[in-house]
Amino acid sequence: MQLHQRIVSAPVDFGAIRSEFGLASDYPPEAVSEARDATDAFADSRIDRTDIEFVTIDPPGAMDLDQALHIARTPTGFTLNYAIADLGAVIVADSALAAESEQRGQTFYLPDGNVPLHPPVLSEGTASLLPGVDRPAALWTIELSEDAVPLSFSVMRAMVRSRERFDYAQVQAAADAGTLPPSLVALPEFGRLRIEAGLAQGAISLRLPSQDVVAEGDRWRLELEPRTAVDDWNEQVSLLTGMCAARIMIEHKGVGLLRTMPAPPSSAVESMRRTAAALGVQWPADVPVGRMLAGLDANTPAALVLMSEATGLLRGAGYTLLAELAEPTPDRLVHSAIGAPYAHVTAPLRRLADRFTTEICLAHCAGVEVPRWVVDGLAGAAETMRRTDGVSSKVGRACVDLTEATVLAPRIGTEFTAVVLRAATGTRPAEVFVADPPVLARCEGEPVEGQTVSVRLVVADPATRTIGFAYEGTGTKG
Structure with a gap:
């Protein structure tokens, strides 16, 4: 038998993938000029919250920092302050910059460089929540109970200052050593409670191995993307904010954009039950899919099989315009993998929809009319997201497939x-x-x-x- 020898790396050219999917990295000069000259349209009315010691958690080397957080334990629960880059304040409606971003839809990530939603001078510069500088933000404040259930929430325009940027490995090391900064000391408890709350409402989280294409000089290799507990805890901050945003839009009716997913068909769940039985996995009849999967050892073959099959349960994700729902019944509002209504609002530097939904929530919380550019452009933004989500998925898959084939070709x-x-x-x-x-x-x-x-x-x-x-x-x- 010829035994497998460790595959190291190989030269890979991703240019053909850019061409195949029509990914234009160059921004029109007029849009770049507008991005460079962008100013805060709400500079005179922002509240000053630079006193809050925000920090950011992002992948190593990331410069487009959408979110900064501060979470604190209180006598009755938790207070989460979550600052989101305020793109609605610096992008002028009907401008060349707005038109180009509304065509691009989102940032596309390739191993050898990104194709950005906005010019880097904005997304990695003046709008990014980089440490040590004042930045305009949409500031979410969420008060939670002892069980991390949201009791009240709102968003307003504020000026914030991040104190430090961390990557996931740094925060995980600090959590393991008991040396988390004050801004994050409550994150582990909050994260665990929110994960449990999600399971209780039927959330489904898959822990399948995630492939990553990593540079090694001028060559590329495949490795499993590391997933830490901090990834899961930090994800809960974003998910909770998205759920609060969805509730605001649903309660005010009319204008709103949700990220939705239909419930899986019962036949698919029954098929999974048969697979679990064949693999010898105990799955009581009253235990939902998400809780069963959460209880598995992700490193076992049985867990890999069941989580792979569970991807078939999470199909049909889309964008639902509230204005198009004649009867907004709960089943048409929920994202089944989350177990609740949900909206994208936390990544406006990288995703078009978030600029629109954030503006809707800001207006509702301030008691003012939703801006006309949002009302008029929301359907178009939803359609762009539907189109570019498909492209993004294909681009990511193509990059991994090309690397797999190139690295393995000699073997x-x-x-x-x-x-x-x-x-x-x-x-x-x-x-x-x-x-x-x-x-x-x-x-x-x-x-x-x-x-x-x-x-x-x-x-x-x-x-x-x-x-x-x-x-x-x-x-x-x-």
Whole structure:
């Protein structure tokens, strides 16, 4: 048997993917000029909250910092202050900058550089919540109970100053050592309570291995994207804010944009139950999908199989305009993976919809009319998000596929250890997960779902961005 040898890296050219998906990195000069000259339209009416010691948590090297947070324990629960970059204050309606961002829809992330929603002079400069400088922000204040249930929430325009920027690994190390800064001391408790609250309302969170393409000089390699507890806790801050924003828009009716997802069909859940039974996973009838998945050891083959199958439950995510709902029944307002109504509001530097939804919430909380540019442009923004979400997903997948095929091309014929995520059915081949290098791919033959098996690489074609394995032997039950 030819044993798998560690794959290091390979040169990869992502330019063809940019061309294939029409990703234009150059901004029109007029829009760049407007971004460079942008000023705060609400400078005279902002409240000064530079006294709050905000910090940011982002991936290493990130410059487009949308959010800064401060969370504190109180005698009755928690107070969350969450500052979001205020793009509505610096982008003029009907300008070249507005038109270009409304065409782009969102930032596209490629391993060799991003294609930004806004010119970097704005998104990585004057609008970014960088440390040590005053910045205009939409400031959310959320008061929560002892169980981290929101009791009151509002958003207003403020001037804020971030004190320090952290990455996830730094915050995780501080949490493990008990040395979190005062702004984040309450984050672990808050995060755990919010995760439990999500499970109680039916949230579904998948912990599948996430592939990352990483630079190594002028070469590229695949690795599993690290996921820390801090990632989960910080995610809860954004999710909670999005849920509060959705409630504001629903309560005021009329103008609003939600991120929604229909409930999974009962047939899909029953199929998962049969898979769990076949794998020997105990799943009581009264336990919802999300809680069952949360209780699994994510490193076991059975967990990988069930979480892979659970991706089929999370389909149909979209953008729902409240004005288009003749009857806004709860089932049409909820994002089923979150278990509640939800709206995108926390990433306006990177996502178009957030500038519009933030403006709606600001208006409702201030008791004023929603700006006309928001009312007139909301449907167009929703359509742009629908279109570009699909493109973003395809771009990300294409980059990973190209890297997989390029890195593995010299290794055709090599055998790898893999976990079988799905058995072959009808015309659909089996699917396997190889941990080193981390790849998910089709597999010829009939390996048994949930087994750890030896597979041979038979296809690795960078031109078509495809890889494939073949199963010819035996495996062990996972």
